[in-house]
Amino acid sequence: MADKTLTCLECGQLNRVPEAKLGAGPKCGTCGAVLVPRKAIDVDPAILEKAARNDDLPLVVDFWAPWCGPCRMMAPEFSKAAEALTGQARLVKLDTQKHQSAGMRYQIRGIPTMVKFQKGKEAKRQSGAMRDGQIVAWAKG
Numbered sequence: 001m002a003d004k005t006l007t008c009l010e011c012g013q014l015n016r017v018p019e020a021k022l023g024a025g026p027k028c029g030t031c032g033a034v035l036v037p038r039k040a041i042d043v044d045p046a047i048l049e050k051a052a053r054n055d056d057l058p059l060v061v062d063f064w065a066p067w068c069g070p071c072r073m074m075a076p077e078f079s080k081a082a083e084a085l086t087g088q089a090r091l092v093k094l095d096t097q098k099h100q101s102a103g104m105r106y107q108i109r110g111i112p113t114m115v116k117f118q119k120g121k122e123a124k125r126q127s128g129a130m131r132d133g134q135i136v137a138w139a140k141g
Contacts, residue, residue: 006035007051009043009092014054022057023087040075040082040091045102048094052117058089059117060139063108065097070129071112081135089116089139114138 003016006026010033017026017035026035040062043051051059062078064071075093082091096103096111106115113127116139126138 004056005054006057006090007047007054008033008035009037009041009047009051009090012047012050014050036087036090038083038086040079040093043092043094045094045099045105048092048102051090051092052122053120055090055117056119058123058139060085060089060091060135061106061115061117062091062093063096063103063106063113063115064093064111065095067097068111074112074129077130077132078135080132081139084132084136085139091139 002019004019004022006015006017008015008028008031011028011031013028013030015028015035022036027033028035048061078091078093085091094102096108110127112129113125114135115125116123130138
């Protein structure tokens with residue numbers, strides 16, 4: 001089995017993880033943060049960009065804002081999906097109110113919007129709130 005490259009969602013360091021160890025809670029060699037969290041993690045634009053560009057696991061991003069009702073309704077569903085997808089994809093959240101330039105950079109027109117990055121490119125996107133099972137099916141597709 002091959003190693004997978006993962007960006008630490010805390011410090012931004014690139015790490016190599018054996019594919020067989022993805023579900024075993026691998027940690028960053030620099031800061032010790034969990035590399036494959038079982039929940040959705042808030043990230044900043046710099047970490048998002050680096051992870052989207054370098055990671056071998058699919059990266060699913062929820063672009064949201066605290067004032068958005070559908071975003072708040074989807075948040076626990078997104079976290080449940082993150083747990084269901086542990087080892088298959090990483091789910092992260094980016095607050096478009098706090099990081100407005102990221103919303104513009106990724107051309108987010110409505111929230112919540114999910115974007116799936118795979119092999120350094122945007123693979124697909126979906127706007128609107130979804131339930132955990134829908135998120136899992138969408139992320140796997």
